[in-house]
Amino acid sequence: MVRTSSPLTAPSRHTSSHTPGQIEQRSEHPLLAALRGRTGVFCIALYLLCIYPFCPELASTGQVLAVVHNAAPLLVLALGQTFVLLLGGIDLSVSGVIALVSIISASFITRQWAWAPAWTAEPSLSIAAGLLLGAVIGAVHGFAVSVLSLPAFLVTMSSMMILGGAAVWITHGERIGDLPIPLLDAAQRHYFGLDISVWIAISLALVALIVLRRTLWGQWLFAVGQNARAAYLAGCPVTWVLISGFAWCGACSALAALLYTARMETASPTFPGEILLDAIGAAVIGGTSLSGGAASALGVVGGTLAISLMAQSLTLLNLAHWHVLMAKGSVILLAAFFDARRRAASAAELRS
């Protein structure tokens, strides 16, 4: 299932004279060692340093709060994406899932459909249905990737079209706006000065942290992401791990959909596709490898804050939508570039 990248294994002459002993004891400048794998953090610091003189108001409490506030749903998305990237896959269907889930949940809550019985308008049930829908969509992706061994990016890309299309079809392109006020109030309540969505995102990050570090599932995710074949030979249920990983991503996207809906107070059948760039960018800046096998929940929190910070600064600079698009695309390119370099370096090490 894993995407195959075929770096040309040209025989390298200069590295072949290393003996294993030398490799094990290679020393590195401490500064370089500290920066190793933290290129993202380094770039962000550099970026802040450059941007600060142009928008000093970025350092105000209000702006910092806005950054954190905007980061919350993105963090949820990025945490989902991280699990799939860790497995060596990718989920491009984010915007489609968000659109469909918010439409479905909002339709139930606002009783859009005559055939739905009255009890389906119960918010908690609708929310649960939304989350379940996300998880099922993700599981289908996982099934296609693991059992049918289709490439993840194509499956999720076509799924983005299908889901987004379904959302438009159901609503005929209309937004659903009349969400019940008490529900919106509950969803926008502040606790300890922060929006409830921030707390939800933080708790999800904690869950991801614990899952990745302390559970059997987390170990399997890493094992499958690093070497699916070795994991299979060692008795790991690879198919199940892939399906569940994609399902987690789908559920996270669904949760993000609900957070966005609550924030915008409407459910929209179209959702900007750029959100995908933010999610992948946050994951990759946070140290998730695009080729699978490396991820950290704390890193993703950092990556999300970085993306959110960048978006906020671009807004403060009064840049147009198109500049933001170009900037975010370039961030992905840069992150992917560093990721490729890292991979090439470790492949060279392997050959020696």
Place this chain on the structure above:
Amino acid sequence: MSETLLACRNVRKQFGSTVVLNDMTVSVPSGTVLGLVGENGAGKSTFLNILGGVLAPDGGEIELQGRRYTPANPIAAARAGVRVVHQELNLFPNLTIAENLFLDELPARWFGIDRARLQREATDMLRRVGLRRDARSLIRDLSPGARQLIEIGRALRTGAKLIVFDEPTTSLTTPESEHLFELIRELRSQGASIIYVSHNLSDVLRLADNVLVLRDGVVQTLDAATNLNESVLIRAMVGREMTQLFPRRQPQPERREASRPATLELRGLTRRNCIHDVSLRVDAGEIVGLAGLMGSGRTELLKMIYGLDATDAGEVLVDGVPYRRRCPRGWIKRGMAFVTEDRRQDGLLLDSNARDNTLLASWRQYSVGGWLQRRRASQAATQIQDELLLRGDRRVIVRRLSGGNQQKLVFAKWGLRKPRILLLDEPTRGVDVGAKMELYSTICRLADAGTAVLLVSSEQEELIGLCDRLHVMRSGKLVAELQRAEFSNEQILRHALDPEQIA
């Protein structure tokens, strides 16, 4: 013609601390055929890879027509006039014969290919290698033998000065081989030099002017073919002294009680075009070896047992009970462990640390309701790593450990499961001598504790030193069973080679 074409002086190559070519000195005059023979792992393929520009030697020098020869890659080697016809075929099934033959320099005309010239030259080449096919047919429609001929044609086409054939006749029919020999003689008469590598000793003796026998990377014999015969060659190939690497094992008197079912038993295992009717049994505490040449189906047999390859017929029994739905998870539950040939591809998480690799197959045992018991797991991992004398930094990623330490981790991973059945495929490949000895004692310790071990190895003294019994495989069949008393390098090699040529 006595002018020297290729001269190698003191060529050395080592992987890690294992020396695979040791001060190899040989010269090939132009217009001669050099036969190169040796057991698996004698250093033949390393030598070919150095000539073909895939590997760089660690020492010594090579001269081609009096000039220093250091090709950076296969393309440079071909430009210098050296072509290696590999055993694995590097052809593109969706292109035609002609396109495959001339892929890197298709004749150009205006913006396109000069089809007429391509067709003409390709047809000439096909006639030369003796293949009666239209040059416009696609490679995917050809038989393996025909593909082999195309591969040979590719090497001939540039007018190479030195052509190296690596086991060219394995997939050829007898007339095809005869034609190839004619071709080789013709090339020789035109002044090209040939290095001909084969396990078929009679072919080598018929064809070669000189024969070189390699053993453990050292030149054993280099003599004119007329002074040699097959027995001499076999003796030169195997005449190795036994080193004291192997731990002594107690003979086990209670083994092979007919009444008790074997721990692992194969009955008539068959896979089309690969494995034919293989039956054998391995009892608890026994180490059974599988000897054979490269490509005789040993690895494929292990993969079939483990459920990685499909089986067409036959069954695998554990304690006398047939086990049908074979898959890694099921086997691991039943206490089987499989140390694969390629630890980097199949065995290790190269970017994880030693602990995670050790626990790879056992996380479920060290978790309760999905929660890891990290302390208990770490302790167990450390303990088994200590038992296996794992050296090196255990916190670094495994990619940076030496081959020996990596292999010890693979053993640690399975050792933690306390396996009842252990399949080993080349367990000491690319491992230094010290680690090798420690791995041998680990294998024996496991067997003494009652594990049934099935060992595949290309190193015969490993088989002789470790095994209680040996099966010899040839072209997918078990052709001989040897008891410990009958073990000898010569015996094994005789069975592994084709019997017809040993008169």
Place this chain on the structure above:
Amino acid sequence: MTRKLVAQLPFIVLLVVAFTFSLLTPKFATTANAANLLTQASSAAVLAGGMSFVLLASCIDLSVGSQMFFAAAVAGKLLLAYESVPLAIVAMPLVGVCCGAVHGLLVTWAGLAPFIATMASLFVLRGAGLWLTETRAMNLPAEFTGYADATVAGFPLPIVIACVTLLALTYLHRRTAFGRQIVAIGHDREEAYKAGINCSRTIWQVYLVSGVCCAIAGFISLTQLGTVSPSFGRDREFNAIAAAVLGGTSLSGGTGSILPGAAIGAILVTMVFNGLNLIDANPYTYPLITGTVILFAILCDAVRHRHFATR
């Protein structure tokens, strides 16, 4: 036998779809509609041809829609600023070549996975195009849009351009060393390297071809639509991939054809939407149907690939 049948499969599917629509509506099987369909399909066919090339080399280009848009934006800007039609027509392929060159460098020199590089580029180029047009629709002069209705020897110009491009691509694929080496690279890049092919250069050139195809397709669409709208070229990559794969080009590289493959695929995809239009289907279902068509194409490819892999 099976292989022959599978090779004819795209054509059979095309016939089945055409037959179904002609049963559903009498408006479908008319000469006027056929001409209309082919004109509509011409830009899709050029895109699909370029995409097939990329797929043959076992790469992918997700940014074709944005490349079209960017090239169109540049052309529109030039048209409005200098009022010179030839300048705009020359500029479009140049922009395509530049985009392709950058993609090629990202994939070869920087070593990015093709889908990541071109996915990021999808957004970057769309942003760049929006920047040029300032998110406004640009109406183009009639002397430019007139090309849509021009004819060459009685055939509409868009169809002629598409045919010429596809023939050129087919020639490139079948009859040049470049095309043959692409097939080798798509089959196994490492083996191709060992066989003496300069893989990086060839893949770079493949993206150049793709860029030029995007520009040509952009030109055809632009003359037909007459305006550079902010959504110009959006989601065209999906149709291009679907058309290429439905036409028999494998996603795993090495097999496929431009003519008839990509052409049939493009006509098939266009026909689906043309037919839906004629039977007055709910337009809100179109994105849904696009997605389903792609998924269908991927599944077909997987089945085909597996069938021959086990052979």
